[in-house]
Amino acid sequence: MPEGPSILILKEEVQQFAGQTIMEVSGNSSIDIHRLKAKKIVAFKTWGKHFLICFEDFTVKIHMLMFGTYRVNEQKETKPRLHLQFATGEINFYTCSIKILEGDVNQYYDWSEDVLNENWNPKKAKQSLDKIPDEMICDAILDQNIFSGVGNIIKNEVLYRCFIHPESLVGKIPSEKITEIISECSLYSFEFLYWKKKFELKKHWLSYTKNSCLRCNLPMIRKYTGKKKRRSFFCTNCQQLHI
């Protein structure tokens, strides 16, 4: 479910309820969900992997984590964490993290950090990377305050495209390569979005879960890399290690 593009698809699917008033609320969320009843949804927003339901004075923040799912105008067998009933349909969220953000949502988020946002600012990402020269690039790409919305699949695909070894140190990677990585984080996210909508995402993976390198046919290395210890798939022949 996760990664920014999937959350953007969710936003598009529920857009039919924007501006509508919530008729009924239920669910096993620990937040005070009854607060939502009879309230009007001002807007749906996303910031990376955060799905935001904005009301006049507060915002409901939903994070799908690893296993979160949702249904629009449908229900699953299990009890939803949050069920929103509208005059014309319903939204159901399952196994996700739900929190309330008080006040103006803009005070919580820098939209220019979101690789899928119209205000995405690659220059800001460059400045942020310049501050962490000793970090591995595999960790830096997953930093949500630099590349909000980028997840482990996108990380692997971007590094493969850019010929960069995931354990390379940010400060040792040539500047023009850093610029290319930043650019690809946003570009690939939009391609991910496009393919995901067509249900053909996996078909386009070049490195993620692959056993051999499609460029040189040597075996792909499969390793938990960096502080974050997330799976990396890479070719030591094609992806240069900068240390």
Add this chain to the structure above:
DNA sequence: AGTCATGTTGACGA
């Protein structure tokens, strides 16, 4: 059937 994963937070101890 058991293992593992597109993720994040918070508790705990060194």
Add this chain to the structure above:
DNA sequence: CTCGTCAACATGAC
């Protein structure tokens, strides 16, 4: 206090 490690959450693909 800070850093690193790990448990917790909980579903579905293979």
